[in-house]
Amino acid sequence: MGNNPAPGMNTGCFMRxxxxxxxxxxxxxxxxxxxxxxxxxxTAVGLVAGAASAATLDDVKARGKLNCGVTTxxxxxxxxxxxxxxxxxxxAVCRAVAAAVLGDATAVEFVPTTGKxxxxxxxxxxxxxxxxxxxxxxxxxxxxxxxxxxxNYYDGQGFMVPKELGVSSAKDLDGATVCIQTGTTTELxxxxxxRSNNIGYEPVPIETNAEAxxxxxxxxxxxxxxxxxxxxxxxxxxxxxxxxxxxxxxxxKEPLGPLVRHGDPEWGDIVRWSLxxxxxxxxxxxxxxxxxxxxxxxxxxxxxxxxxxxxTLGEMLGLDxxxxxxxxxxxxxxxxxxxxxxxxxxxxxxxRGLNAQWTEGGLLYTPPFR
Amino acid sequence: xxxxxxxxVAFVRKEQIPQSPPPARQTGASKWLRENxxxxxxxxxxxxxAAWAIYLILSAxxxxxxxxxxxxSSLSECREILAxxxxxxxxxxxxxxxxxxxxxxxxxxxxxxxxxxFFLMLVAVAPVxxxxxxxxxxxxxxxxxxVAFYLIWGGPxxxxxxxxxxxxxxxxxxDRYGKESFAAGFFGGIVGAxxxxxxxxxxxxxxxxxxxxxxxxxxxxxxxxxxxxxxxxTCVSLSIPLGIVLALGRxxxxxLIKGICxxxxxxxxxxxxxxxxxxxxxxxxxxxxPDSTVDLFLxxxxxxxxxxxxxxxxxxxxxxxxxxxxxxEAADSLGLDYPQAMRLIILPQALKIxxxxxxxxxxxxxxxxxxxxxxxxxxxxxxxxxxxLASTEWNGVYWELLGFAAFLFFVVCYGISxxxxxxxxxxxxDHR
Numbered sequence: 001m002g003n004n005p006a007p008g009m010n011t012g013c014f015m016r017x018x019x020x021x022x023x024x025x026x027x028x029x030x031x032x033x034x035x036x037x038x039x040x041x042x043t044a045v046g047l048v049a050g051a052a053s054a055a056t057l058d059d060v061k062a063r064g065k066l067n068c069g070v071t072t073x074x075x076x077x078x079x080x081x082x083x084x085x086x087x088x089x090x091x092a093v094c095r096a097v098a099a100a101v102l103g104d105a106t107a108v109e110f111v112p113t114t115g116k117x118x119x120x121x122x123x124x125x126x127x128x129x130x131x132x133x134x135x136x137x138x139x140x141x142x143x144x145x146x147x148x149x150x151x152n153y154y155d156g157q158g159f160m161v162p163k164e165l166g167v168s169s170a171k172d173l174d175g176a177t178v179c180i181q182t183g184t185t186t187e188l189x190x191x192x193x194x195r196s197n198n199i200g201y202e203p204v205p206i207e208t209n210a211e212a213x214x215x216x217x218x219x220x221x222x223x224x225x226x227x228x229x230x231x232x233x234x235x236x237x238x239x240x241x242x243x244x245x246x247x248x249x250x251x252x253k254e255p256l257g258p259l260v261r262h263g264d265p266e267w268g269d270i271v272r273w274s275l276x277x278x279x280x281x282x283x284x285x286x287x288x289x290x291x292x293x294x295x296x297x298x299x300x301x302x303x304x305x306x307x308x309x310x311x312t313l314g315e316m317l318g319l320d321x322x323x324x325x326x327x328x329x330x331x332x333x334x335x336x337x338x339x340x341x342x343x344x345x346x347x348x349x350x351x352r353g354l355n356a357q358w359t360e361g362g363l364l365y366t367p368p369f370r
Numbered sequence: 371x372x373x374x375x376x377x378x379v380a381f382v383r384k385e386q387i388p389q390s391p392p393p394a395r396q397t398g399a400s401k402w403l404r405e406n407x408x409x410x411x412x413x414x415x416x417x418x419x420a421a422w423a424i425y426l427i428l429s430a431x432x433x434x435x436x437x438x439x440x441x442x443s444s445l446s447e448c449r450e451i452l453a454x455x456x457x458x459x460x461x462x463x464x465x466x467x468x469x470x471x472x473x474x475x476x477x478x479x480x481x482x483x484x485x486x487x488f489f490l491m492l493v494a495v496a497p498v499x500x501x502x503x504x505x506x507x508x509x510x511x512x513x514x515x516x517v518a519f520y521l522i523w524g525g526p527x528x529x530x531x532x533x534x535x536x537x538x539x540x541x542x543x544x545d546r547y548g549k550e551s552f553a554a555g556f557f558g559g560i561v562g563a564x565x566x567x568x569x570x571x572x573x574x575x576x577x578x579x580x581x582x583x584x585x586x587x588x589x590x591x592x593x594x595x596x597x598x599x600x601x602x603x604t605c606v607s608l609s610i611p612l613g614i615v616l617a618l619g620r621x622x623x624x625x626l627i628k629g630i631c632x633x634x635x636x637x638x639x640x641x642x643x644x645x646x647x648x649x650x651x652x653x654x655x656x657x658x659x660p661d662s663t664v665d666l667f668l669x670x671x672x673x674x675x676x677x678x679x680x681x682x683x684x685x686x687x688x689x690x691x692x693x694x695x696x697x698x699e700a701a702d703s704l705g706l707d708y709p710q711a712m713r714l715i716i717l718p719q720a721l722k723i724x725x726x727x728x729x730x731x732x733x734x735x736x737x738x739x740x741x742x743x744x745x746x747x748x749x750x751x752x753x754x755x756x757x758x759l760a761s762t763e764w765n766g767v768y769w770e771l772l773g774f775a776a777f778l779f780f781v782v783c784y785g786i787s788x789x790x791x792x793x794x795x796x797x798x799x800d801h802r
Contacts, residue, residue: 072746073760080757082465084474109590112746112756120652207744210759214768237766239449347446347762 056128056260056267057318060101065109068094069127072112074209075233076342076350077133086110089341090131093152093258096327097129097274100319105330115183119144122261129271131258133227135185145262149272152257152334154354154363156250157189158228160235163243165222170249174199179212179221181205186226189252209234227254233348270317276366277306277324281333283357283366288332295325305369313369324369334364434458438770444763462767463774466758470774473593473748474757480524480585484596487521490514491603499789522592522600524584528577532570536563552709589667593748595778600667601749602736602782605674609735610728612675613682614721618712620687631683638680644741646673651745670742678735685727689720722797729790733783750775 060066070078070090078088086094091110099105111127122130123145133155134140136148161167170193180187182205194201204221206212213234216224224231228250235241258275260268281287284303286294295307304310306328308321317323331337342350356362394400407417437457441464442448448459463470472481494514497507516530540563548555592600619631638646650669658664693716701711721728743752754771758764 071760072748072752072756073758075760075762075765079760079762080469080474081761082469082763084469111590112748114744114746116648116744117652117746120656124652124656208755208759210755210765210768213766233765237445239766 056264057101057270060128064102065107066094066098066101066129067109067111067127068097069111069113069118069121069130069132070094071132072114072208074133074230075237076229076346076348078110078131087341089153089337090133090258092331092337092341093131093275093278094129095330096278097258097271099330100274100277100323100327101270103326105326115181119146122146122259125261128267129258129260133256134259136255136257136259137185140259146259147262147265147268148257148259149268150257150275151255151363152275153229153255155227155229155254155256156354157186157225157252157254158231158250159247160216160224160231160244161222161247163245167245167247170247170251171197171199173201173223175201176223177202177204177221179204179206179215179224181209181212181226182207184226185252185254190225193251213237227256229342229348229350232350233342236347236349266318270319273317274324274327276369277327278334278337279357279364279366280306280369281324281328282335283359283364286328286333287336288329291325291329295322302369311370430456440464445766458770459767460770462758462764462770466753466764469594469753469758470750470771471594472596473591473753475591475593475748476587476596477585477591480587483521483524483584487518488599490517490521499793520584523587523589524582525586526574526578526582527584528570528574532567532574535570536566539563539566589665592667594753595750597742597747597749598736598739598779599782601671601674601739601742604671605678605735605739606732608671608675609679609682612679613686613728614717616679616683617686617690620683621690634676635680635683638676639684643674643677643738644744646677647741647745649673651747666747670745670747674735674739678731681731682728685731686720686724688727689722689724690716692723693719725790725794725797729786733786736783736786737779750778 070086070088073079074088074090076089078086078090080086086108094108094110095105098108111121113121113127113130113132118130118132118134119140121127129149130146131152133153135155136151140146141148159170159173161173167173173194178190178201180190180203187203190201190203201223204215206215209226209230212224212226215221216234217238224234226234228246231246235244235246238244258271260271280302284300284306286303286306291307294303295309297309298304301310305313307325308314308323312321314321314323332340338350338352338355339345342348344351352360352362354363356364358365391397395404408414434456435458437452437455438460439448439451439457440460442451442459442461443465445459445462448457448461452459468478468481472484476484491514493507494511497503497505497511513534516534519533520527520530540559543562544555544559546555547558616631616635619627620635622628622631647670650673651666654664654669697715697719698711701715706714740749740751742749743755746752746756748756754775758771759767
């Protein structure tokens with residue numbers, strides 16, 4: 001059992017007020033737990049509270065690696081390539097945070113999670129952040145005790161049907177069989193949509209997007225519903241994409257974003273502003289090609305503040321001055337990441353749509369860096 | 371009498387007619403065809419229908435296989451090459467075979483380690499499976515788990531050595547004191563092993579080299595069919611002895627031991643394997659602090675072993691129950707004590723009866739190892755469902771990948787099944 005004791009370990013237990021008074025004793029016990037795992041197992045059962053750590057930043061620095069939860073595979077958003085390197089839109093967020101915190105975009109331990117294991121992995125402290133196209137909802141934010149740190153993709157649930165079905169609106173789908181991924185918000189949206197329109201449907205539950213594709217093509221269901229980005233990606237892989245249409249109705253708001261645990265707002269800030277830095281970089285015209293040039297100093301004070309040549313933003317976060325510069329240099333600004341992984345030049349071919357900058361009619365609007 | 375006969379008829383054949391071959395319709399293929407395929411009109415009709423069905427299936431599959439594209443970099447390129455013809459896109463296998471076999475994170479320059487380990491495994495299991503081989507080979511079998519650990523995970527060589535020394539110490543103590551009192555030997559052995567492990571563990575930590583000769587590979591980086599093989603082999607070999615112990619425990623007269631065994635078996639059999647795996651991967655993470663969790667691979671091995679040992683225990687209990695009571699009494703009347711009676715008389719017969727059942731569980735267990743893909747471990751199926759199908763190049767290739775997986779599993783499972791049939795024939799000592 002190779003447990004390398006990390007110096008910056010748990011310094012307390014959040015969420016459980018009852019354990020704060022004897023924090024010191026708890027700490028001792030945690031140290032002991034590291035020595036013998038099996039003994040630790042027994043002790044830990046009584047001390048579940050110790051599971052989540054408060055100073056995530058210290059943990060990450062001590063470990064030298066960011067544990068980032070991603071999906072086990074979603075086209076364009078996260079998947080390992082032929083060399084085993086993780087690539088994708090969500091992956092880029094992990095890399096940006098790793099670059100900001102550790103100075104190395106490759107210092108990420110990608111922890112693949114499924115729709116069912118993702119939240120426990122985050123809550124138990126197995127991962128430091130989750131970037132797994134997860135929809136920001138009230139209950140996830142409040143009840144599951146997570147902190148969404150922003151939105152990296154505005155999505156919405158849509159429907160795809162074969163053209164030969166002759167359906168032009170989702171309201172014509174009365175009695176249709178619908179392929180639907182279990183354990184996701186799409187399942188609930190679907191129920192809501194059909195109930196509010198007073199029409200019936202028959203769900204065909206499936207586990208992964210890959211399975212859904214095959215079921216849909218095999219005719220096991222008339223309709224496939226998932227986020228519109230997923231539908232576009234799926235349709236792009238069909239032998240005859242033209243035979244399938246994506247219906248105009250978007251029945252839900254799916255703001256997808258990275259999230260962290262409750263209880264460590266400083267860490268949440270780092271993840272939030274790393275993402276914001278990527279978005280602001282696009283707005284201000286900082287890209288991976290001109291970043292070196294711009295970091296020599298410009299006339300725009302906001303660019304200077306982001307790149308660390310002016311002000312003390314990095315220090316406020318508990319990082320050094322060049323944190324945002326590294327985050328942007330890791331994979332480029334938001335626009336570059338989008339274009340490289342899911343944009344119109346890729347097989348997935350998503351248009352910017354809602355994900356354009358606010359100056360161009362989209363929803364991307366980062367608070368100012370000052 | 372013969373004389374009169376000779377005179378009363380005109381011709382008497384003196385020699386035998388040479389044997390002529392049977393009529394064409396009574397021999398060879400045509401006879402077989404007539405008897406088996408066209409014996410009456412119902413069978414004739416069925417034969418024609420079956421031939422038509424076979425033709426339909428083959429005419430769909432064979433062009434698909436023989437037109438297969440083996441060199442392309444993506445599914446769309448495959449489709450371009452095929453240009454509308456039917457054909458498989460086997461290029462995904464040529465490009466990703468290493469990921470399918472070893473997972474996507476095992477360092478490619480270290481592939482020789484699992485491969486070597488696989489061949490050593492064949493050597494190690496040979497004396498267990500084929501008892502005509504020299505018994506001395508069992509020594510290698512005993513050392514193999516430690517060699518395998520060293521080869522697959524790497525790291526300092528002292529770790530497996532200390533583990534081996536601990537086991538050896540436990541065995542020596544058991545051998546020395548077990549004869550006088552089983553309990554003393556058993557618990558003494560366990561304590562001895564742990565003492566060696568703890569002391570050795572400290573020593574290993576002290577002299578841990580900066581760069582061990584074998585690059586360490588964490589469990590998270592294991593994957594592909596290698597992971598299925600590792601889980602299958604480890605869990606089967608651990609669960610058979612455990613199953614025997616549980617089966618004997620369930621038949622014990624001692625209420626505590628019997629109670630524990632019954633509760634264990636019934637509880638584990640009453641819970642689906644997938645639930646146990648979820649507990650292993652998700653729930654246990656809550657019980658451990660983030661820095662000191664038991665290795666995920668180890669957690670999964672423990673869960674699968676518990677699961678299959680409960681099933682194997684019941685199979686063996688069936689074998690024990692099938693033995694006539696006279697066998698137990700015969701052992702008693704020879705003055706054998708309990709371990710001797712079990713080792714020499716009862717178990718050899720009971721296990722022989724249980725072979726088909728045990729193999730059944732083993733084959734099932736091997737296939738069940740694919741369930742770990744649900745807890746985001748990248749075994750063969752996990753690799754296919756996750757990374758490969760989610761890559762922009764290969765999104766949409768199903769039959770080729772899953773067919774390949776089915777082929778690998780079939781080879782292994784069919785091999786196990788053939789072995790068990792050979793073993794049953796080899797051990798057949800009755801006169802049925």
